Amino acid sequence: MYQEEKTFNLRFQLEAQFPEEYNGEEDAHAWENDWETRIKPEIIKAVFNALRNAPSWSAHIRNRGMSALDEVEIAMTKVFGDDQTLNGS
Template sequence: MWSEERSFVFRISLEAQFPDDYEGPHDEHAWLREWELQIKPVLIKNLFETLREYPAWKAHVRNRGKSPTEEIEVAMTRDFSPAP
């Protein structure tokens, strides 16, 4: 079977800014927890809901050994093989 591949990167960089008198992570990185527990799950859910609108394509999360707190890869596949 012939296979072709292409990558597309959608990168989100997180940054928290604090006033000059801030003395360190006393909030235990609450801003990062908000991303991990509230924003990221909704973003991923919405992404897959959108991808399901294109039934010719199959989407799944692919793990390449990185932590899901650092990277989530979504693999998209379209099969052009004739139906059996």
């Protein structure tokens, strides 16, 4: 079987800014917990909802050894059969 690959990255850099009088660690990284428990799951759900609009593709989360706290990889596959043309259908 012949296979081609391409990588596309959508990267988020998270930052939290605090007032000058903040001493650090006072919030126990509550901003990070907000990302992990509320925002990130909604983003992943929205991505998979959008991918369902491309039924000729399949998608699944793949782990390549990094923690899901640091990386979520979505593997996309388009399989061409004998009855499909290669022009993007």
